[in-house]
Amino acid sequence: FSLSSLRGTIQPELSKRLYRLIKSENNLVSAHEQAAKERVSIATQLSEWGEQTSDDAISDVSDKIGVLLSEMGEQEDNYAHALDDSRGILKTIRNTEKSVQPSRDGKTKIADEIMKLKSKDPKSERLVVLEQELVRAEAENLVAEAQLMNITRQKLKEAYTAEFLATIERADKQIILARHGLRLLQLLDDTPVVPGDVRAAFPHASQARQILNDAEDDLRDWRPNGLTTANATSPP
């Protein structure tokens, strides 16, 4: 039992499922935020660990791997924010569902009343008024249901288009970072030394620096590929 589960149960029937889904999306956002935070922390720790190994090559490479991992964490955090924005779009559907429920209920209530009255007192004067009320309620509900259908389609499309585009952006950028990370690791000579051998100073320092520059350039040059937000989402 928790306060939030109580709040879930007092949602109208129509918006209950989406209400829970939006809560799960919130957990998803938190998980990716957490992953981003840990990734950035690991990046710093790796760099600091490398510095105290008294091995030039390890120190240089671990520091630069740290820079790439830290940027990978930033991309994870951007992704979490994009998921949160998409979650906000789903709320529009949920709110419309919520507002349509009373309209459905009202229509059903009047129809039920008419049924009951017809079997109990088929000549009642109130039947005329109720029939008029039902026509008005039906008209109002017709508009509400059309609004719901329109909002649901538009916003579902919008929300998941945004999620998928964010997924592609995170993936593209993390691929860039990972590929340059693999290049960096290739600079690390791991052929075993024999006891007493002293390794020369790290001979690839400038190449390592260049790899970071390349990664920076590639990230800056990144553009959404093929599908742009403009033509992939529904027109406003």
Added chain:
Amino acid sequence: FSLSSLRGTIQPELSKRLYRLIKSENNLVSAHEQAAKERVSIATQLSEWGEQTSDDAISDVSDKIGVLLSEMGEQEDNYAHALDDSRGILKTIRNTEKSVQPSRDGKTKIADEIMKLKSKDPKSERLVVLEQELVRAEAENLVAEAQLMNITRQKLKEAYTAEFLATIERADKQIILARHGLRLLQLLDDTPVVPGDVRAAFPHASQARQILNDAEDDLRDWRPNGLTTANATSPP
């Protein structure tokens, strides 16, 4: 204060940093596992929500988006497992660090003892024995330090090569899923209906089915691009 932080403080100085980094990697693994779990749960919820909308198009599209999201969650989970494997490789470095500490300490202790004895009793018989002990300790430490350097380079390269390859695999596969997801959303006609209009049954059911098949094919055909595990990691 917690039990784990206490365990952190009783690590020898040399392995303290890596000990903490490996703990952070564990948190990172958990965060991605959590993200995977939420993603799969959202997928089911989306499909179930769509089913009760009484809109054929929403029902069909949300169900198939759910299938893609669920597979996206599976990929996230695979990624978490790969990170965990990479974390296991870092432990080899940490364990070596841990075992090298006593060797460093032993050497320093004997050297200190010699220094003290030389100033107090420079003609002591024990100096000869201590000098012999120091030579043995230095030889032992020389081996230990070489082992540490070798293991550190090999395992650092191996661990992060594995992480980067896993990052690329998750990214590639999630891009496949997201691209097909965008195609699915394009099948959803979101031009507004007017109240009372009835939409025709969803006309793109077979196309939607085909998109799932395409996604399945693309995932099955996926191969590591360019860098393979074999030539990217260090030779055994």
